[in-house]
Amino acid sequence: MTTTLDFAPRPGAAPLPRMVLAQAGAEMRAMLRNGEQLLLTLIIPVLLLVGFSRAPLINVSGARVDFVTPGVLALAVMSTAFTGQAIATGFERRYGVLKRLGASPLSRPGLLLAKTAAVLGVEVIQVAVISAVALAMGWSPHGNPLWIALLIVLGTAAFSGLGLLIAGTLRAEATLAAANLVYLVLLGLGGVVFPVASFPEGVRPILELLPITALTNGMRSVLASGGGFPAGPVLVLLAWAVVTLAVASRTFRWE
Amino acid sequence: MPDAANTRPAAGADGTPAVEVRDLVKRYGRTTAVDGLTLSCARGRVTAILGPNGAGKTSTIEICEGFRHADRGDVRVLGLPPSDRSLKARVGVMLQSGGVPPAMRAGEWLRLMARFHAQPLDPAALLDRLGLTEHARTPYRRLSGGQQQRLSLAGAIVGRPELVFLDEPTAGLDPQARYACWDVVTGLREAGVSVVLTTHYMDEAEKLADQVIIIDHGRVVAAGTPATLTGAERQLRFRARPGLNLDELLSALPEGSAAKESPAGHYIIEGQVAPGLLATVTAWCASEGVTAEDLSIERRTLEDVFLELTGRELR
Numbered sequence: 001m002t003t004t005l006d007f008a009p010r011p012g013a014a015p016l017p018r019m020v021l022a023q024a025g026a027e028m029r030a031m032l033r034n035g036e037q038l039l040l041t042l043i044i045p046v047l048l049l050v051g052f053s054r055a056p057l058i059n060v061s062g063a064r065v066d067f068v069t070p071g072v073l074a075l076a077v078m079s080t081a082f083t084g085q086a087i088a089t090g091f092e093r094r095y096g097v098l099k100r101l102g103a104s105p106l107s108r109p110g111l112l113l114a115k116t117a118a119v120l121g122v123e124v125i126q127v128a129v130i131s132a133v134a135l136a137m138g139w140s141p142h143g144n145p146l147w148i149a150l151l152i153v154l155g156t157a158a159f160s161g162l163g164l165l166i167a168g169t170l171r172a173e174a175t176l177a178a179a180n181l182v183y184l185v186l187l188g189l190g191g192v193v194f195p196v197a198s199f200p201e202g203v204r205p206i207l208e209l210l211p212i213t214a215l216t217n218g219m220r221s222v223l224a225s226g227g228g229f230p231a232g233p234v235l236v237l238l239a240w241a242v243v244t245l246a247v248a249s250r251t252f253r254w255e
Numbered sequence: 256m257p258d259a260a261n262t263r264p265a266a267g268a269d270g271t272p273a274v275e276v277r278d279l280v281k282r283y284g285r286t287t288a289v290d291g292l293t294l295s296c297a298r299g300r301v302t303a304i305l306g307p308n309g310a311g312k313t314s315t316i317e318i319c320e321g322f323r324h325a326d327r328g329d330v331r332v333l334g335l336p337p338s339d340r341s342l343k344a345r346v347g348v349m350l351q352s353g354g355v356p357p358a359m360r361a362g363e364w365l366r367l368m369a370r371f372h373a374q375p376l377d378p379a380a381l382l383d384r385l386g387l388t389e390h391a392r393t394p395y396r397r398l399s400g401g402q403q404q405r406l407s408l409a410g411a412i413v414g415r416p417e418l419v420f421l422d423e424p425t426a427g428l429d430p431q432a433r434y435a436c437w438d439v440v441t442g443l444r445e446a447g448v449s450v451v452l453t454t455h456y457m458d459e460a461e462k463l464a465d466q467v468i469i470i471d472h473g474r475v476v477a478a479g480t481p482a483t484l485t486g487a488e489r490q491l492r493f494r495a496r497p498g499l500n501l502d503e504l505l506s507a508l509p510e511g512s513a514a515k516e517s518p519a520g521h522y523i524i525e526g527q528v529a530p531g532l533l534a535t536v537t538a539w540c541a542s543e544g545v546t547a548e549d550l551s552i553e554r555r556t557l558e559d560v561f562l563e564l565t566g567r568e569l570r
Contacts, residue, residue, distance in 0.1 A: 005380055007446035009417040012373030013344035022370035026363065030356060092356065100354030103320060105343045105371045105414075255322070 013105035023106055023114035028121045031084060040079045040183075041126055045072045046133055052193045053137050060195060062224070069134040069141070070219035071192040074155065076126040078212055081119050081156040083183045086163035089115075090175030093167070099255040108254075119156055127152075142226030148219065151230065154237040155215040161244025162211070168252030186212040191220075208232075211240045271334035273298045273418050273449035274319055279328035281314050281473075288314040290473030292328070296466070301440060301450040303464035305457070305557075307565050311473040312453040313351060313422055319451070320348050320420055333418060344372060347416035349407045351423050355395040361406050362391030365413060372414035381409045386435055401428045408436060412443065419443060421452040425459060437463055457558040461485075467557065471565045485555045491524040491532060493547035495540065504539045508532070522547075 013019070031037050049072045052058060053065040060067040092098050101111055131139075166182075167175050188194065190212030196204055207213050218233030274296040281289035289311040296302040306312045317323045318330055321337040330337055333345060355364050362382060369375035382388050385405040390398060398406065404427065411419050424440075425433045440463050443450055454460055460467050461481045469477040469484075477484055497519040504524075505514050512526030524536060533552070540547045 005376055005384055005442070007376075007412065007415070007443050007448055009345075009446070009448055010374040010415040011345040011417055014371055014373055019371050022367055026359070026367050029363075030358060033358065095355070095357060096350055096353030097356050099322065100348070100350055100410075102322065103343065103346075103348040104368065107340070 016107075016110055019106045020110050020114045020117065023101075023111060024117035024121065027088075027115060027118035030088070031080070031118065031122050032125075034088075037084050037088070040083055041076060041122060042129060045076045045079065045126065045130055048072055048075065048193055049130060049133055050137070053134075058194060063138065063140075065134055065137045065139045066141075066224050067195075067220070068193055069130070069139050070223040071216045072130055072134075073127060073152075073223075074190075074212060074215040074219050075187060075192045076130055077123055077152055077155045077215060078159050078186060079183065080122050080126065081159035082163040083179045084122075085115065085119060085160055086167045086179040087176050089164060089167035090170065090172040090179075093253070093255060094172040096255065102254055116156070116160065119160065120153075123152060123156065141223045143222035144228075147222045147228075147230060151215060151218045151222070151233065151237070154234060154241060155211065158211045158215075158237045158240035158244060161241055161248050164252060165244050165248040168248055186210060189213070191216040209236060211237060214240075271331060272296055273300075273333060274302075274451055275329075275331040276315065276319070277329040279315065279318065279330060280326045281311070281318060281323065282326050288473055289318075289325075292470065292474055294468050294470075294475055294478065296449065296451050298449050299444070299447045300465040301444050301452070301463050302466045302468060303460035304451065304453045304468050304470060305455075305460055305561060306453075306470040310471045310565075312470060314473075315470070316420055316422055316451065316453055320346070344414065345417045347411035347414060347419040349411035349419070349421045349424055351426070352403075354407060354410070355403070357396035358394050360392050360394055361387055361398060361402070364395065365406065365409050368410045369413045374415060375413050376415060378409075378413060381413055384435075384439065385409050386432070401432045404428055405432060405436065408439065412439070412448075416448065418449040418451070421450065423453055423455065425454065425456065433459075457556065457561060461557045469561060469564055476564045477560065481557055484560050485557055489552055489554050491536060491550070491552050493522050493536070493540075493550040494520055495522060495545045495547050496520065499543060499545065504536070507535050507539060 031041070049068055052068045058064065058067070089098075102108070106114070163179065166178050170178060189199075189207055190196075190210050191207070192212065196207050196213060196217070199207060208217070214233040214236035218230035218237070221227035221230050221233070272295045274294070276292060276294050279289050279292040280287070292311065292315060304312050304316070314323065318325050319332055319337055321342070332342055335342055362378065365378040365382060369378045379388070379391075382391055385408065387402060387405055387409070390402055395403065395406070404424065408421065408424055411421065421440075425436050428436060437459070440450055440452070452463075464481060467479065467481055467484055468475055497516065499516070499522070501514040501516065501522075505512065508514070508524070509527050509529070512524060514522065514524045516522050524532070537547060537550075
């Protein structure tokens with residue numbers, strides 16, 4: 001039997017918060033359901049955390065887990081805000097998802113808000129899982145949690161800007177390749193597990209300006225050494241966020 | 256329930272049609288896709304836009320939907336420019352393909368679309384109406400082409416819009432799914448929703464549309480109700496071996512008749528279809544020693560009109 005449906009027009013947009021929450025929920029579910037995304041956002045960070053804390057691969061003063069955990073937290077932020085978001089957004093454009101959303105009452109700022117909320121939501125899960133594993137391995141965090149929250153938010157903004165810049169201009173396949181390549185390069189160079197101090201002195205000032213290095217150094221200065229407001233890293237991340245988001249908003253192609 | 260069905264006005268409260276396009280021009284590089292197109296779609300009616308591939312149908316509809324910008328001309332949707340944000344809640348859109356994240360489940364996507372609207376239709380009831388209930392938990396990429404089309408149609412109407420744009424809504428559907436889609440379009444019309452659809456299927460336009468607009472090379476070549484386009488005239492058709500000399504037949508027919516062979520082996524006699532015509536034609540066939548097959552007297556179809564206007568060449 002067919003259901004009776006009243007097609008009589010009753011148009012109207014839902015309130016913005018409801019639309020943003022609905023979209024953010026859908027995006028979060030999509031990220032957590034996607035196997036490759038999970039590999040990137042949770043499995044690789046946890047494996048790196050366990051591996052580099054247990055095995056004597058790096059030379060650091062103090063407990064290895066205290067050195068590795070802040071770097072892995074920074075990596076987790078990068079994997080979700082940059083790599084995951086760039087790849088997902090690139091394919092959303094390819095499949096006409098962004099185009100179709102453009103015809104819905106959800107505005108573009110609303111969509112970006114939803115994407116940001118979804119990324120932050122996944123990061124909360126990542127931080128919880130990584131912290132739990134690290135604590136079980138004897139991690140003893142220090143410092144003001146407020147600075148950590150600030151660093152994560154700024155890192156998210158900077159990496160989102162970078163991710164959307166790539167996804168908004170390159171083809172989906174090119175975005176996939178570029179996002180993975182940049183992820184690997186930054187993972188290697190940014191002090192995530194290999195200390196920046198182990199690189200030649202000449203390149204260190206350049207490495208310090210990378211967003212991943214700024215985030216890693218900032219997290220480490222607070223969590224490992226109980227340092228105060230991480231002014232340098234905050235400035236570097238802020239600059240990356242402003243520049244990448246400004247350029248992305250100008251160059252982003254929705255279809 | 257509001258009594259929209261019986262008081263279906265051709266224009267909105269503000270006196271404007273659902274869609275009004277004047278002198279629209281759209282170019283892609285050196286190709287002119289839309290070339291001075293003018294059309295108007297009445298409120299509460301179903302308007303079908305017909306045209307061969309590359310005629311400018313999708314360009315026109317996507318400009319009305321606000322996806323593309325016109326190079327020249329004036330477009331009004333519900334009396335507003337297509338870029339007006341208030342239209343997003345009032346206009347439903349079905350893209351020709353895609354638009355749904357491949358991994359998202361059918362029901363999940365439709366519920367998401369419903370959440371964007373103040374008073375949406377019940378997504379579960381809509382899935383049921385379109386025969387998608389058992390696929391509600393299937394990811395979009397695993398749906399068949401026809402199921403994807405139907406889900407996309409559901410997404411276009413779940414927000415209870417005043418106007419719906421459907422770009423080839425039944426392309427690739429099996430007969431049952433086509434029928435379900437027609438049923439929905441008819442229901443929308445009865446509820447007072449304006450529908451603008453593009454299609455390649457002449458029978459679809461003939462069955463569903465109050466108004467048919469045929470476009471070719473980016474311009475309107477004919478517009479009207481299916482009945483005015485096909486005309487009241489009837490014609491006699493039959494099949495026989497190709498290459499018959501029709502001059503002799505014509506001289507035996509009443510003044511003003513026309514006879515043609517199109518395509519080869521298919522003969523059409525137009526003009527006064529009087530009782531004697533059949534006898535004249537069969538007598539002539541007998542004298543030529545040919546047997547007329549599939550002989551029939553019928554009205555011109557929309558397909559005849561379409562092919563006459565847009566030609567038979569492949570493009």
